[in-house]
Amino acid sequence: MLIALSVLVTLLSGGLGSGRPENPWLRHLMFADEVLVIQEQNRIERKSGGLTPADEQRLASISLRTHPWELWRLVTPIFLHASVFGGIGILHLVFNMLWLNDLGSAIEHRYGTPRFCALVLVIAILSVLAQSLAPTTWGPFSGTWAHGGMSGVVYGLVGFIWIRTRLDPTSRLTVRPELIIFMIGWLFFCVFLTQGGTLPVANLAHAAGLLAGMLVARITLPSRG
Template identity: 25%
Template sequence: MNTGKSIINRRFRNNTYTNITLKLIIINAVVFLLTTYIAPRSAYYLAMIPSFVLHGYIWQFFTYMFVHGGFSHIFFNMLSLFIFGTMVEQRVGSKEFLLFYLLTGIVSGIISFLCYLAAGTNVILVGASGAIYGVLLMFAVFYPYARVFVFGLIPIRAPVLVVLYAFIELSSQVFGAGGNVAHLTHLSGLLFAYLYCRIRMKINPIDVWKRTM
C-alpha cells in the first residue's frame, strides 16, 4: 500500500522506548576499558585514522565514535548523552533515536575523513562528540524552552546554546584554535542533525526556535 511517504521519512513501526541511550553508554564504557586498560593497541583498529581507512579499515567510520581519549573525554560525552539523549529518545522512540545517533556519528566521521584527506593530514579521530552535538540540536528542537546550566551555574536556553556552540566551533575551525578538539566533526554533527530534522522529521529547527523566542 502506498503511504505517500518515501523511505527517507517513513517512520518505524512499534517504535517504543527501550532505553537505547543507556545501552550506548554501556558500549562506550566497555570500549573505553578495552582500549585503555585491556588491549590499548586495539584503539588503532577502532579509532578513525585516514591512512588506515585508505587501506581498507572502513569500519572505523562506525567504531571511532565509541573510542575516547581519556576519562574526562568519555565522562563528559556520556554525561551529555545521558542528559540530552534520554529526553530525545523518549520523544522520537528508541529505533528512531538509534538510527539518528549512528547516522550522525558516521556522517560526521566521513566528512571529517574527506576534509583531513584533502588537507593531507593523518590524524586520529575518536569520540562521540559529533553524534552528541547532533543530539543536542535535536534536543533544542523538541525542548526549545529547556534551559541548560553551563558549568552548572549559567542558565542558557537550549536553542541559544546550540547557536553559541556552532559559532564557537566554526570560529575555532577557521582560526585554528582549540588544540586537539575535532571542531570539524562537531560542526558536521550539527549540520547533519539539522538536515535530518528538515528531511526526515519534516521539522525546520529555525522556524521552531523563532516561534519560541
C-alpha cells in the same frame, strides 16, 4: 552507502514504526559499550606504554581509503576517546556521556528506540565522513582519520531537538535557549583552541553533527493535514 542512509531516514520518518519504550535503554547500551571500549583502550595503552606519533600515523592510515569494505569505521570512532585517562580525556568522556544521557533519553522516549538508533547512526556516519574526508588544509576544520569521540553525535542530538521544538509543536521536546548558546559557543571556543595550537579538536565533526541533526529533524517532520 546512499541506500543505507535512505533506509535510516525512512526509519526516522516513521515508515518502519516507532515502538516507544517506557524506559529507554539504547543510551545505556551505548554507555556500556563506551566503558568496555575505554577499558580495552586503556589496557592496550598501558601495555604498550602509550601511542607514539608513528603509531598514530599508522592508525590514521588504516581507514576506509585502504579498507573500503570495513563500513563499521563510519561509526566506531564515536566510541573512542583519545588519552581518556588524562585530564582532558576524562572531561571529554564525562561531557559526552552526560549529554548523551540527557538528550538521548528525551529523544528515545519520544520517538522510540529504532528511530533513536537510526538518528545516532545517521549523525555518526555524516560527522565521521566530514571529519575524515575534508582536506588537511582547512585550518581548525582540517580533516583527519585519527579522531574519535561522541561529541559529533551530541551536537547532532542538540540540533535535532532544536529544530523539532521550533517546527513541530507536537514534538513534546524542550530545549533551553541557554543550552543552544552554550553549545554553539563551545564549538567556536574549540575552534579557537585548535587554531591557536592549544588542543587538537575534531571541529568539523562537531559542526557536521550539528548540521546533520538539524537536517534530519527538518526532512523527517510529520506531514500536516
